[in-house]
Structure formats: C-alpha cells, structure tokens
Amino acid sequence: MHALESVSIDVRDGELVCILGPSGCGKTTLLWAMSGLHRLTRGQILLDGSRINGPRPQEIGMIFQDANLLPWRNLLQNLEFPFEIKRRKPDRERIANLLEATGLAGFEDASPRELSGGMQQRASIVRALAQDPSVLLMDEPFGALDAFTRDEMNLLLLRLWRETDKTIVFVTHNITEAIFLADRVIVMTPRPGRVAHVYDIDLPRPRTIDMTFEPGFISLIQEIKLTVESGGRHAVEVE
Amino acid sequence: MSEVPQELRDEIPSFEKPPAREQQGPIDWSALTSFQGARSALEIAVLLGLFAAIFFLLQGILTWTNTPAYVFPKPIDTVRTFFDDFTSTEIHALKVTCIEFLSGLAIGSTVGLVLAALLTLKPFAEKIIAPYVLIMVTTPMLAFVPFLRLKMGFGLWPIIIAVALASGPMVMINSATGFRRTDLAKIALARSYGASTFQIFAKIRFPLALPMIIVGFMVGSIFGLLTAIGGEMVAASEQGGLGKDLVYYSSLARMPEFGATILIIAILGVLIYVVFYFIGKRWASWEA
Numbered sequence: 001m002h003a004l005e006s007v008s009i010d011v012r013d014g015e016l017v018c019i020l021g022p023s024g025c026g027k028t029t030l031l032w033a034m035s036g037l038h039r040l041t042r043g044q045i046l047l048d049g050s051r052i053n054g055p056r057p058q059e060i061g062m063i064f065q066d067a068n069l070l071p072w073r074n075l076l077q078n079l080e081f082p083f084e085i086k087r088r089k090p091d092r093e094r095i096a097n098l099l100e101a102t103g104l105a106g107f108e109d110a111s112p113r114e115l116s117g118g119m120q121q122r123a124s125i126v127r128a129l130a131q132d133p134s135v136l137l138m139d140e141p142f143g144a145l146d147a148f149t150r151d152e153m154n155l156l157l158l159r160l161w162r163e164t165d166k167t168i169v170f171v172t173h174n175i176t177e178a179i180f181l182a183d184r185v186i187v188m189t190p191r192p193g194r195v196a197h198v199y200d201i202d203l204p205r206p207r208t209i210d211m212t213f214e215p216g217f218i219s220l221i222q223e224i225k226l227t228v229e230s231g232g233r234h235a236v237e238v239e
Numbered sequence: 240m241s242e243v244p245q246e247l248r249d250e251i252p253s254f255e256k257p258p259a260r261e262q263q264g265p266i267d268w269s270a271l272t273s274f275q276g277a278r279s280a281l282e283i284a285v286l287l288g289l290f291a292a293i294f295f296l297l298q299g300i301l302t303w304t305n306t307p308a309y310v311f312p313k314p315i316d317t318v319r320t321f322f323d324d325f326t327s328t329e330i331h332a333l334k335v336t337c338i339e340f341l342s343g344l345a346i347g348s349t350v351g352l353v354l355a356a357l358l359t360l361k362p363f364a365e366k367i368i369a370p371y372v373l374i375m376v377t378t379p380m381l382a383f384v385p386f387l388r389l390k391m392g393f394g395l396w397p398i399i400i401a402v403a404l405a406s407g408p409m410v411m412i413n414s415a416t417g418f419r420r421t422d423l424a425k426i427a428l429a430r431s432y433g434a435s436t437f438q439i440f441a442k443i444r445f446p447l448a449l450p451m452i453i454v455g456f457m458v459g460s461i462f463g464l465l466t467a468i469g470g471e472m473v474a475a476s477e478q479g480g481l482g483k484d485l486v487y488y489s490s491l492a493r494m495p496e497f498g499a500t501i502l503i504i505a506i507l508g509v510l511i512y513v514v515f516y517f518i519g520k521r522w523a524s525w526e527a
Contacts, residue, residue, distance in 0.1 A: 037427050057433035068424050072446045072525040084442065085432040111525060131432070 026193025343402020413455025
C-alpha cells in the first residue's frame with residue numbers, strides 16, 4: 001500500500017498553492033518529499049528542472065507543523081540556527097527587518113516558551129525567510145492555532161508573500177484557509193493519496209477576512225467538502 | 240501577583256510558571272532546577288531555625304543522657320574540632336580523596352558519555368549492552384578495591400579505577416536516556432538546512448540530551464565520592480584519604496574527629512549538588 005498514487009502537480013514560479021485533504025491523504029508525505037526530507041519509492045520531484053534528491057537549503061525553506069523552535073535557544077539564536085548550520089555569518093539586518101515586519105522586534109532574548117503559539121509560528125516563518133529561499137514549503141503551520149490567531153497569521157503570510165515574491169506550497173486540512181490563501185487549491189483524497197481536483201481561486205487580491213463570508217466563498221467550501229467526501233467523484237460530475 | 244492575597248495564591252493559575260512536562264527518565268530532573276529564584280526570607284529563617292533546633296536538641300539529649308563521646312560525639316564538640324587545627328591536618332587527606340574522586344569521575348564519565356552517544360545510534364547494540372550496564376550500576380565497585388590493591392600496589396590507581404567504574408555506568412545510563420529522546424521534527428529542521436550528521440549531534444541531539452547528562456553526572460559524582468571514601472575505608476593507598484581517617488578515628492574512639500571528618504565529606508557532597516544545580520540552571524533550565 002502506497003501513501004501516494006500517481007500524483008502529478010505543477011507549481012508555477014511565485015504561485016501560492018494549497019494542498020488540501022483529510023488526514024491520511026499523503027499531503028504531508030508529498031510536501032516532505034518536495035523538501036527532499038523524504039525519499040519517494042517511485043516518481044520524481046523537479047525544481048527548475050533539476051531533480052530533488054535531498055534537502056536544498058539554498059532554495060527551499062521548510063516550515064513545520066508546530067513552530068519547531070529549539071527550546072534551549074532564545075528567539076534570536078533560533079533565527080541564527082540555519083546560518084550556523086550553513087556556516088555563514090548571520091544576516092542581522094535581514095533578521096531585524098523580518099522581526100519588525102512580523103511584530104517580533106523586542107523579543108530577541110525571549111525563550112520560545114515565553115512566546116505565544118502565534119508568535120512562535122511567526123518566529124519559525126522568520127527563521128525560514130531569513131535564508132531567502134525561493135520556495136517555502138509549509139506543513140499545516142497554523143493547525144494548532146486558535147481561529148483568531150489563524151486569521152491573523154494568514155493575513156501576515158499573504159503580506160509577506162506579496163512583499164517577498166516566494167513560491168509557496170501550503171499544506172492544510174482547513175478548507176477556508178486553503179481557499180483564502182491560494183491561487184490554486186489541490187484537493188487530495190486518501191488511501192491511496194491522489195489528486196481529486198484542482199480548483200483555481202479567482203478571488204481578487206489583496207484578500208480580506210470579509211471575503212470568507214461571501215456566498216461565492218461559502219459555496220466553494222461546500223463544493224470542496226463534497227469533493228473530499230466523495231473521493232473526487234463529485235468534482236468529475238460537476239465538470 | 241503581589242496584590243493577590245496569600246491564601247488565594249495557590250488557587251490562581253499563573254502563566255509565568257512553565258507548563259507541566261512529561262516524565263522523561265528514571266530521575267525527576269525538575270526537582271533539581273525547580274527552585275524559582277531566591278528563597279524568601281521566611282523560608283530561609285525556617286530552614287536555619289530547624290537546623291539550629293536539631294543541632295541543640297541533639298546536644299541537649301546527649302548532655303542530659305550523659306552519652307559518652309565514644310558512643311556519639313556532641314554536635315558542639317564536632318564543630319569545635321572541625322574549626323580547630325584539625326582541618327589543616329585533614330587537608331592532605333581531603334586532597335588525596337579529591338584527586339582520586341575527580342580523576343575517577345573524569346575517566347568514568349568520559350567513557351560513559353561517549354559510550355552512551357555511540358550506543359544509542361545502534362539500538363541493537365544498546366539492547367545487548369544494557370543488562371551489563373545495569374549490573375555495573377548496581378555492583379558496589381568499592382568491593383574490588385582490595386583486589387585491585389593486590390594487583391596494582393599502594394598508589395592511587397585502584398581507587399581511581401573503582402570511582403570510574405562506579406560513576407561511569409551512572410553517567411552512561413542517564414546520558415543514554417537523554418540521547419534516546421530524538422525529536423524527529425527538530426532533526427528534520429536541521430536536515431532541511433543541510434546539517435551533517437555531526438551537526439545534528441552537536442546542535443540537536445546533544446542539547447536535547449544535556450539535562451539528562453547533567454543528572455547522570457550529578458548522580459555519578461555522588462556514587463563516585465561514596466566509592467572513593469568506601470575504597471579508602473577498606474584499602475587506602477599510602478597517601479591515606481578521608482575514608483582511611485574515618486577508620487582510624489573510629490578505631491581509637493576519637494568521635495569528635497570522626498564526626499568532623501564526616502562533616503567534611505558531607506560538605507563535599509553538598510558542594511557537588513550545588514555545582515550541578517548551577518550547571519543545570521545555566522545549561523538545562525529550558526526544560527524545567
């Protein structure tokens with residue numbers, strides 16, 4: 001039994017794509033394979049035409065489910081961790097700018113457990129962005145946050161995305177979040193994981209939380225929900 | 240929190256305190272670093288008061304019952320002996336014991352730490368070795384001192400080896416517990432930035448294991464000190480040591496000197512605790 005079966009996804013430069021699906025659909029496996037942290041038994045993943053066989057620290061930044069900060073380091077030391085691994089001098093100016101942009105300035109000396117969940121996850125985004133990767137892979141980063149903090153984080157992510165021009169692949173099981181963020185939502189179904197349907201989201205940008213209450217948005221949520229529940233057959237019938 | 244009435248303090252959850260965490264090993268590390276800053280004046284007063292009470296109660300009972308000094312030395316005599324020129328005559332013995340203890344600890348803990356780091360990489364090897372380590376932990380190593388004495392003569396080495404054999408497995412068993420807590424997400428984080436195996440060890444696995452390693456060093460040190468003293472009691476080197484003096488003073492029924500020697504050993508033990516308390520506070524407080 002494979003976690004994934006004949007999945008073919010194409011992400012364009014500068015695009016924000018959400019991979020949406022219930023647990024067990026292999027979306028995390030797929031993302032970890034994209035990051036080079038997980039080896040696929042079959043198939044390949046290409047980044048700008050070159051095959052990914054292992055981690056690509058210069059091009060890919062990975063953001064994990066919980067913020068995954070190192071508890072024995074303070075915030076600034078956590079942000080400098082990737083520089084240490086790469087044996088490079090920390091880019092203090094870039095870090096300071098990102099801390100300012102994410103509202104974390106002044107918390108440099110705080111230990112992770114002194115920060116709220118939202119702040120921790122913002123710190124982990126700063127940690128990834130400080131490396132200036134061209135691709136950000138995000139593995140249900142806001143799954144553990146409350147609804148209000150999640151909205152806040154989604155808006156922040158969109159702002160950072162607009163300012164930095166990254167290509168983002170965002171894995172989530174939250175339909176609203178996926179539609180709100182994405183240019184395209186790739187809906188996956190489980191056992192074995194495969195792509196049920198790809199939805200192009202043509203909501204105007206910049207997006208606001210109010211858009212999530214509009215009838216068009218809500219009917220899209222319903223449709224995606226049906227697609228997931230029917231294992232993809234619903235979407236085919238709609239077409 | 241200062242405006243909260245005293246009787247309500249325990250009822251109000253405080254978010255300043257770290258959350259409860261799951262028990263990780265055989266020894267509860269949190270007790271070591273859980274003292275939140277300085278004790279209050281009241282706590283210190285009660286602490287000193289209780290100490291004084293025990294001290295003078297014991298003195299009173301021994302005086303009242305006319306207990307002779309060779310049965311149990313009076314606390315005041317013990318303390319007086321400790322502050323007399325006795326201490327300067329004991330400095331040599333203290334030095335010998337410390338050399339034996341520190342050399343043995345250095346050797347034993349280094350071997351224990353390295354073995355723990357290597358073995359936890361190979362779960363199969365760890366399973367095979369584990370029973371022997373357990374046997375070593377529970378074996379009283381000072382029992383080997385007379386035997387080593389016969390083989391190696393009257394130098395310091397037999398006791399150094401016994402201390403190493405007593406402290407090493409303790410360091411190893413706790414360090415192994417620490418190294419076994421591999422946090423896959425944190426290792427994945429390091430790998431995503433291109434970390435080498437050594438970087439993952441130095442920057443993730445070692446810091447993660449450090450609280451347990453410090454516990455291992457503390458317990459191993461105390462085991463080591465007891466083994467050094469015990470080893471000197473059963474078969475001291477030509478140089479003597481605190482353990483030899485214990486045997487000497489007790490055989491002559493010089494109990495105040497005996498008590499004062501015990502006091503020196505107790506201070507050494509407390510010193511070990513204090514040293515590791517501060518090491519833990521500095522390097523492992525993120526966990527408590």
